[in-house]
Amino acid sequence: MQIEQVSDTLHKFTLALADQPDAFTVNLAACVGPDGILLVDAGWAQTAERLNEQVRALGDGYVKLILVTHPHLDHYGGCAFFGPEATLIAHQNARDELSGRYFALGPLPGQELPIITLEDELSLRFNGEDIRIIPAPGHTDSDMVVYLVDVGVACLGDLLFSDTFPGLYPARGGDVERYIESIGKLIARFPADVKLIAGHGRDYTLDELRAHYRMTVDSADRIRQALAEGKSAQDMVEEDLLKDWAEWSSPAITTEAWITSVCESLTGQTTRSIAEPLTTTIVEKGMAAALEQYQELKTNQPNAYDFGENQLNMLGYHLLWRGMHEAAIDVFELNIQAYPESANPYDSLGEAYAVMGNKALAIENYEKALAVDPNLPSAIGALRTLKA
Numbered sequence: 001m002q003i004e005q006v007s008d009t010l011h012k013f014t015l016a017l018a019d020q021p022d023a024f025t026v027n028l029a030a031c032v033g034p035d036g037i038l039l040v041d042a043g044w045a046q047t048a049e050r051l052n053e054q055v056r057a058l059g060d061g062y063v064k065l066i067l068v069t070h071p072h073l074d075h076y077g078g079c080a081f082f083g084p085e086a087t088l089i090a091h092q093n094a095r096d097e098l099s100g101r102y103f104a105l106g107p108l109p110g111q112e113l114p115i116i117t118l119e120d121e122l123s124l125r126f127n128g129e130d131i132r133i134i135p136a137p138g139h140t141d142s143d144m145v146v147y148l149v150d151v152g153v154a155c156l157g158d159l160l161f162s163d164t165f166p167g168l169y170p171a172r173g174g175d176v177e178r179y180i181e182s183i184g185k186l187i188a189r190f191p192a193d194v195k196l197i198a199g200h201g202r203d204y205t206l207d208e209l210r211a212h213y214r215m216t217v218d219s220a221d222r223i224r225q226a227l228a229e230g231k232s233a234q235d236m237v238e239e240d241l242l243k244d245w246a247e248w249s250s251p252a253i254t255t256e257a258w259i260t261s262v263c264e265s266l267t268g269q270t271t272r273s274i275a276e277p278l279t280t281t282i283v284e285k286g287m288a289a290a291l292e293q294y295q296e297l298k299t300n301q302p303n304a305y306d307f308g309e310n311q312l313n314m315l316g317y318h319l320l321w322r323g324m325h326e327a328a329i330d331v332f333e334l335n336i337q338a339y340p341e342s343a344n345p346y347d348s349l350g351e352a353y354a355v356m357g358n359k360a361l362a363i364e365n366y367e368k369a370l371a372v373d374p375n376l377p378s379a380i381g382a383l384r385t386l387k388a
């Protein structure tokens with residue numbers, strides 16, 4: 001965990017799930033002072049306890065307010081740890097999503113939902129700071145930017161992945177046109193010397209954001225043009241349509257991911273997760289019917305849903321977090337059948353058994369995960385704990 005003091009009151013935190021130099025990190029900020037602590041995002045559930053220790057060491061008081069830039073697990077997952085004494089503020093769409101707009105399972109037990117929601121800009125005073133919460137959709141339909149006017153710092157959440165293409169989630173309201181509009185408005189609004197904290201990656205200056213904006217507008221135009229010529233996302237990837245922007249591709253957001261998300265956004269043809277219909281079936285008819293439905297849809301409508309590895313994995317975790325252990329095991333096993341060459345489905349099954357207290361099967365599955373990928377940090381860490 002890295003901590004940087006930005007001003008008298010503002011501290012930037014960079015968190016990672018694994019202690020590795022190349023681990024994926026998320027940035028968040030804490031405003032600490034006489035009024036207590038305000039967080040801009042809360043990181044992952046797994047990092048919340050350490051975050052709390054570190055942030056409370058910076059001053060008196062506890063976490064009173066959490067401004068959630070959007071409800072993804074790397075930004076929102078830590079919120080539940082801070083309990084009801086922390087008031088959550090988020091976009092109304094974030095609350096709708098967390099309340100079950102996409103997944104029929106509804107909110108998690110003990111999950112803290114935002115109790116103040118906004119659709120328009122909101123100002124608040126905390127620790128003497130003039131704080132503006134600015135709705136800025138694009139990555140999802142729930143994004144909010146938090147701008148500390150006197151400090152001259154803005155936290156952009158996942159509107160900014162530094163030095164790579166934008167991350168768009170069309171299946172969760174992400175939209176390239178709205179993204180471009182949001183960034184354009186922010187550029188017009190911020191002073192030239194503003195410091196921009198990205199959701200992921202290094203800080204940006206306003207000039208760097210301008211260059212990023214140019215890249216976004218120009219590469220999206222190229223994709224729009226190719227769509228008009230009747231090309232598919234696959235055609236664009238194969239002909240290397242965005243070769244002039246190759247330097248913006250990264251493991252987090254590849255050129256292919258950017259092309260796919262822009263095409264989905266512009267055509268309105270988003271591929272919904274297979275987890276969505278399965279969840280409804282689990283709730284209404286039970287697990288056996290859901291397993292049948294999975295096979296039926298995969299055979300007869302293979303392109304109608306996103307059958308990617310992460311979809312069943314995510315569904316398994318949602319079941320696990322709700323105490324639906326047997327159903328979670330079924331889903332993780334289904335994912336292993338679908339992706340036997342992947343390490344992560346075994347890792348997830350191992351975690352489910354660990355949660356259920358079945359140490360032997362947990363160890364067995366984590367070892368299977370490591371047999372596929374000997375460097376999988378989560379499996380290495382879990383095995384160390386289980387064998388200790």
Ligand SMILES: [Zn+2]
Pocket residue numbers: 026072074075158199200
């Ligand atoms: Zn993120």
